[in-house]
Amino acid sequence: MANQGVSNERKRELAKMDPFQEGLAKSIKWATARKKQLMISAGALAGVVIVFSAIMFSFKQSEIKASELAAKAYGKYEEQYSQDGDARKGYDAVKDDFQTLFDEYPNTSAGRMALINFGKLCFEAKAYDQAFDLYSKALSTVGDKAGVKNFLLCALGTVCELKNDLEQAKSYYLRVENGTSNLLKDDARFALALIYEKLNDTDAGRQMYEKVAESSGDSIYKDIAQARIK
Known part of the structure; x- marks a missing residue:
């Protein structure tokens, strides 16, 4: 069989880039011309990601600490109340713990829930002024949650x-x-x-x-x- 050569016209067609290759080449050329700006943008994005991750980690840690503090306070109340069923003594035993929770972790889920739960303990201890303040603060946080x-x-x-x-x-x-x-x-x-x-x-x-x-x-x-x- 005779060898079939490639025509000059076919060679020119093969030398041409297809649309994908042409687009890729233009992108590489654009990126090369703007290498410095892209590196700055990438660095800024990485910075944002790091800051966001740090904030989320901080929120998570605050929630954990607030939950632990709340659980400890509730446990202390139950222990005191179980001794003689005196709600006032139970209230006196934990009021400082709950105040610490409100002062240090006011924007956590555990802190907001404690407004209601400790409000109930205040009510049972007949500390009505404090119960009113706690329920009022809790009301401002619940939005349209009809049940609460x-x-x-x-x-x-x-x-x-x-x-x-x-x-x-x-x-x-x-x-x-x-x-x-x-x-x-x-x-x-x-x-x-x-x-x-x-x-x-x-x-x-x-x-x-x-x-x-x-x-x-x-x-x-x-x-x-x-x-x-x-």
Whole structure:
């Protein structure tokens, strides 16, 4: 078989770069011309990554330390309370531990949860002013989480009642009554009915009893409310 030579035209076609090769060559040329700028940008990006990683590590460490401190405080309270069931002694035993948690790790999940949990311990110890402050701070952190929000509003209402501030108590219960969530709504309505009675607002009190009596849920207050409106 005779040897078949490659034509000059075919040689020129082979010498030409395909689109991918041409694009790659242009990219290499562009990168070479801007080598210094690219190195600076790469260095800046690496710096950002390092800083971000350090921040995330710091957050994680803070969460761990806050959780450990909270767990230790809860354990100390349980140990003290188990001795004689005295909530005030339990409160006295851990109040400084919780204050340290609030001072050093206020923006951690454990710190925010402790506002509610220690608030409950304050309430049980009849440290109502401190319970009110803690519940108020917790309320400002929960956003639109209806379950926690309504619990805190009712807790604040109860604290205000115990401090004989009925108007302020009413304002917290009304926020639950006027809210879109039904969680603890009957609790708030029943509390409002009692407050209206104390304020000699019989009509408003009856309206709240009627709402409780007509609610579709299994409210523990339904039978009492139905008896009040007969």
